[in-house]
Amino acid sequence: MERSVQCQRTFSSAPAASHPHHRRRSPIGPLALRFAPNQQPLDFARIGTSSERGRKGMSSNLVFASATELSLDQGVENCNLPKGDMWSVHKFGGTCMGTAERIQNVANIVLGDSSERKLVVVSAMSKVTDMMYNLVQKAQARDDTFMTDLDDVSEKHMLTARILLDGDDLAGFLSQLRADISNLKAMLSAISIAGHATESFSDFVVGHGEIWSAQMLSYYIKKCGRPCSWMDTRQVLIVNPTSTNQVDPDYLESEKRLEKWFSQQPADTIIATGFIASTPKNIPTTLKRDGSDFSAAIMGALVKARQVTIWTDVDGVFSADPRKVSEAQILKTLSYQEAWEMSYFGANVLHPRTIIPVMKYQIPIVIRNIFNLAAPGTMICPEENVDGKRLESCVKAFATIDNLALVNVEGTGMAGVPGTASAIFASVKDVGANVIMISQASSEHSICFAVPEKEVKAVSDALESRFRHALDAGRLSKVEVIHNCSILAAVGQKMASTPGVSATLFDALAKANINVRAIAQGCSEYNITVVLKQEDCVRALRAAHSRFYLSKTTIAMGIIGPGLIGGTLLDQLRDQAAVLKEKLNIDLRVMGITGTRTMILSNLGIDLTKWKELQKEEAQVADLEKFAQHVHENHFFPNTVMVDCTADTRVANHYFDWLCKGIHVITPNKKANSGPLDRYLKLRTQQRKSYTHYFYEATVGAGLPIISTLQGLLETGDKILSIEGIFSGTLSYIFNNFKGTRTFSDVVAEAKEAGFTEPDPREDLSGTDVARKVIILARESGLKLELSDIEIVNLVPEPLRENLSIEEFMHQLPKFDGDLTKERNDAEAAGEVLRYVGAVDVSKEQGSVKLRRYSKDHPFAQLSGSDNIIAFTTMRYKNQPLIIRGPGAGAEVTAGGVFSDILRLASYLGAPS
Ligand SMILES: NC(=O)C1=CN([C@@H]2O[C@H](COP(=O)(O)OP(=O)(O)OC[C@H]3O[C@@H](n4cnc5c(N)ncnc54)[C@H](O)[C@@H]3O)[C@@H](O)[C@H]2O)C=CC1
Ligand SMILES: N[C@@H](CC=O)C(=O)O
Numbered sequence: 027m028e029r030s031v032q033c034q035r036t037f038s039s040a041p042a043a044s045h046p047h048h049r050r051r052s053p054i055g056p057l058a059l060r061f062a063p064n065q066q067p068l069d070f071a072r073i074g075t076s077s078e079r080g081r082k083g084m085s086s087n088l089v090f091a092s093a094t095e096l097s098l099d100q101g102v103e104n105c106n107l108p109k110g111d112m113w114s115v116h117k118f119g120g121t122c123m124g125t126a127e128r129i130q131n132v133a134n135i136v137l138g139d140s141s142e143r144k145l146v147v148v149s150a151m152s153k154v155t156d157m158m159y160n161l162v163q164k165a166q167a168r169d170d171t172f173m174t175d176l177d178d179v180s181e182k183h184m185l186t187a188r189i190l191l192d193g194d195d196l197a198g199f200l201s202q203l204r205a206d207i208s209n210l211k212a213m214l215s216a217i218s219i220a221g222h223a224t225e226s227f228s229d230f231v232v233g234h235g236e237i238w239s240a241q242m243l244s245y246y247i248k249k250c251g252r253p254c255s256w257m258d259t260r261q262v263l264i265v266n267p268t269s270t271n272q273v274d275p276d277y278l279e280s281e282k283r284l285e286k287w288f289s290q291q292p293a294d295t296i297i298a299t300g301f302i303a304s305t306p307k308n309i310p311t312t313l314k315r316d317g318s319d320f321s322a323a324i325m326g327a328l329v330k331a332r333q334v335t336i337w338t339d340v341d342g343v344f345s346a347d348p349r350k351v352s353e354a355q356i357l358k359t360l361s362y363q364e365a366w367e368m369s370y371f372g373a374n375v376l377h378p379r380t381i382i383p384v385m386k387y388q389i390p391i392v393i394r395n396i397f398n399l400a401a402p403g404t405m406i407c408p409e410e411n412v413d414g415k416r417l418e419s420c421v422k423a424f425a426t427i428d429n430l431a432l433v434n435v436e437g438t439g440m441a442g443v444p445g446t447a448s449a450i451f452a453s454v455k456d457v458g459a460n461v462i463m464i465s466q467a468s469s470e471h472s473i474c475f476a477v478p479e480k481e482v483k484a485v486s487d488a489l490e491s492r493f494r495h496a497l498d499a500g501r502l503s504k505v506e507v508i509h510n511c512s513i514l515a516a517v518g519q520k521m522a523s524t525p526g527v528s529a530t531l532f533d534a535l536a537k538a539n540i541n542v543r544a545i546a547q548g549c550s551e552y553n554i555t556v557v558l559k560q561e562d563c564v565r566a567l568r569a570a571h572s573r574f575y576l577s578k579t580t581i582a583m584g585i586i587g588p589g590l591i592g593g594t595l596l597d598q599l600r601d602q603a604a605v606l607k608e609k610l611n612i613d614l615r616v617m618g619i620t621g622t623r624t625m626i627l628s629n630l631g632i633d634l635t636k637w638k639e640l641q642k643e644e645a646q647v648a649d650l651e652k653f654a655q656h657v658h659e660n661h662f663f664p665n666t667v668m669v670d671c672t673a674d675t676r677v678a679n680h681y682f683d684w685l686c687k688g689i690h691v692i693t694p695n696k697k698a699n700s701g702p703l704d705r706y707l708k709l710r711t712q713q714r715k716s717y718t719h720y721f722y723e724a725t726v727g728a729g730l731p732i733i734s735t736l737q738g739l740l741e742t743g744d745k746i747l748s749i750e751g752i753f754s755g756t757l758s759y760i761f762n763n764f765k766g767t768r769t770f771s772d773v774v775a776e777a778k779e780a781g782f783t784e785p786d787p788r789e790d791l792s793g794t795d796v797a798r799k800v801i802i803l804a805r806e807s808g809l810k811l812e813l814s815d816i817e818i819v820n821l822v823p824e825p826l827r828e829n830l831s832i833e834e835f836m837h838q839l840p841k842f843d844g845d846l847t848k849e850r851n852d853a854e855a856a857g858e859v860l861r862y863v864g865a866v867d868v869s870k871e872q873g874s875v876k877l878r879r880y881s882k883d884h885p886f887a888q889l890s891g892s893d894n895i896i897a898f899t900t901m902r903y904k905n906q907p908l909i910i911r912g913p914g915a916g917a918e919v920t921a922g923g924v925f926s927d928i929l930r931l932a933s934y935l936g937a938p939s
């Protein structure tokens with residue numbers, strides 16, 4: 027409404043168009059005034075300039091379509107354009123009009139649109155246009171079967187009409203159809219006799235498909251109770267053919283004719299034929315390829331629609347070809363220029379010329395899926411209405427073109443010689459080749475350009491011949507052809523003018539190890555084009571797309587060792603993934619799970635609701651190298667982490683290599699940090715050097731915050747004096763429960779059953795596990811100790827230490843129950859308990875593990891279950907140590923500790939807190 031008023035003020039003294047009756051009398055309202063005979067088309071640009079519209083759009087008295095009705099305006103909320111009692115234009119393609127049922131569906135959409143006036147542009151029923159072209163071809167070839175083919179066309183429409191219509195409308199339609207078919211037969215017979223059809227003959231024949239579909243839809247809508255007229259756009263739309271097999275709309279003349287048409291048929295719902303038009307001399311013609319979209323855009327401009335909706339069978343415009351990039355997303359908005367750019371690269375958007383008419387008036391075009399009304403579609407609109415203020419959203423989409431060759435013309439004789447480029451491209455033009463991109467560095471020693479592979483031979487031959495003398499004389503060194511190239515284009519209006527965007531693009535390509543052969547970026551700033559090897563193209567596309575489209579805290583994870591801890595972690599990830607994604611934008615993808623014998627891999631992320639089933643159904647032979655490669659290299663997620671949930675030194679030996687490759691490592695496995703000192707130091711140095719993260723909180727005290735507390739103390743300048751405590755959940759449990767008549771072996775079996783022990787419980791009973799923890803804490807505190815520096819108290823009976831399986835060991839352990847029972851009884855008699863303790867004495871640079879007796883009121887005697895207790899005596903905590911106590915073993919707490927390391931990684935990578 028606002029827009030109408032504005033137009034009135036600017037161009038006319040006609041009655042206020044905001045009054046409904048006035049509007050009704052002149053359905054296209056003030057439009058005619060804009061194109062008054064003495065008004066030049068230039069005024070098109072003056073009407074509602076972007077600033078006018080922007081300001082008006084901000085006003086609050088906008089009228090939106092009722093939310094209870096079919097939501098045809100989805101997506102438009104983002105657009106600051108006035109909406110209200112003006113035209114909405116819809117275009118339904120052949121697929122939408124494919125059957126009687128689909129035509130009914132189209133009618134429902136039209137009826138559900140609450141706009142006061144609707145202009146609906148339709149294509150012919152699907153396949154009909156091809157059938158009609160075929161008729162003409164057959165007639166030209168004097169193949170008489172065109173007669174029966176025409177009967178098929180007629181039959182198709184008769185059948186459809188009989189389902190849709192009844193009464194007078196059906197009779198009227200069928201009689202018109204028969205008349206048309208009979209005319210067409212005469213015309214095709216004439217073509218057959220002549221053996222030739224002029225373009226206008228052909229266009230006349232072909233255009234009938236739209237006439238019939240428009241009639242059927244219009245009669246059906248009328249049948250549904252809504253007054254409706256159909257429009258033969260050949261009476262209204264006037265276009266001038268151009269030399270390039272395209273047409274230029276004559277807006278002035280079209281507008282006049284439209285005004286006249288409306289004066290005769292003042293309907294509020296109009297079904298117009300797409301695709302067809304007339305020349306200024308009233309000769310039928312068509313709008314060529316994608317003509318119906320173009321019709322809708324021109325009609326949208328003529329009636330100054332508030333929106334043009336193009337109904338199709340896709341949900342909208344994707345950020346990349348979804349067949350190549352599974353993570354491709356539907357774009358909510360695109361600027362006209364971006365859509366333009368995308369359509370050049372073959373994205374299923376709109377033909378660029380479709381955008382021109384609506385762009386002049388800043389009318390949004392919305393692409394929507396008729397088969398999925400829930401999808402809001404993509405809105406193509408003025409840049410200022412496009413969403414996205416973030417750096418990432420500067421790049422809207424990625425497109426590729428394959429089967430190209432790069433031609434490189436090189437030589438010192440080119441520099442500073444005017445006319446070289448002109449001579450090169452004149453030769454290219456002479457052979458009719460299409461240049462897709464051009465790049466010349468300012469040194470002027472080479473010009474390279476991309477042409478379709480199938481045209482490159484002719485191009486290079488022409489260049490060789492044109493520059494024969496220069497080549498012979500050495501002024502040019504070569505005309506080189508690089509075959510099998512592709513173009514990757516990043517499209518986005520603000521891309522080139524926003525610092526850092528191209529850097530991010532090239533960084534993504536570099537990380538994916540993709541070599542860029544040539545680069546072009548025009549001043550238009552809408553796209554950056556890179557030429558690469560065709561075999562790299564999909565990888566490049568994915569790498570670039572994921573860099574801009576995935577959350578920067580998307581983490582590809584490889585889980586190694588799905589045993590007790592690994593399995594529990596997978597279940598915790600499963601249960602928490604959605605919350606993390608929603609609340610913290612952390613996107614965790616388990617790309618692979620490997621055990622010792624088998625592994626499962628995924629390209630997108632394993633469905634963790636069924637990882638156990640997948641292990642049985644889709645497992646392949648485990649191969650850690652292949653596994654790491656898959657997790658890290660195949661998917662171009664911005665971050666990779668290996669989570670080692672084994673107790674295997676061989677897995678730990680890979681950390682160094684992974685950190686070198688930029689793969690983060692998280693583990694509850696103690697082997698790396700308690701292994702050979704030089705190896706450990708190398709690992710830590712590499713980790714810091716490569717800015718990768720290595721977290722291992724669960725190696726000491728399981729989920730208890732032992733490592734992070736120690737690191738926090740050290741990093742803030744505290745000085746550790748000593749650390750001592752009960753570091754083994756297993757030994758804590760054993761000595762907390764080894765009471766009364768309980769036997770040692772029974773309690774060990776219980777600890778194993780509860781998941782407290784190492785995979786081999788002898789690691790715990792021997793004191794090695796505690797010694798490893800002491801070493802980990804000592805090294806963290808800066809001491810350079812080896813595991814062998816720690817004297818251990820081994821509780822494994824001597825005969826059971828070697829050459830026994832875990833099962834055999836557990837089976838034989840009861841035979842030796844007597845040994846520890848005596849020691850326990852002696853302590854008890856003295857009012858004391860046995861506790862297995864570890865200690866780091868920083869000043870003495872020593873670590874120790876001991877089986878000690880404590881009086882029953884000592885804090886170490888107060889523990890229960892698998893409790894650990896760790897006391898830090900430091901310069902700041904000198905008189906009273908800092909004490910951490912709680913369960914220090916078990917599946918849930920340990921997996922929770924590993925999980926919290928994963929989230930710590932995500933937060934280091936930028937996740938919000
Ligand atoms: N259980 C607990 O309370 C705690 C355990 N940890 C550590 O967690 C790690 C895992 O312990 P659990 O889950 O209890 O052991 P587990 O024996 O139940 O699980 C280990 C898994 O790793 C697999 N595995 C072994 N070598 C492998 C290799 N080379 N490649 C792939 N998979 C391999 C095994 O087949 C098994 O599925 C150990 O390093 C342990 O020290 C740390 C803190 C507490
Ligand atoms: N087996 C270990 C598990 C934790 O590291 C223990 O018992 O403490």
Ligand code: NA
Pocket residue numbers: 723724725726727728729730731732733923
């Ligand atoms: Na811990």
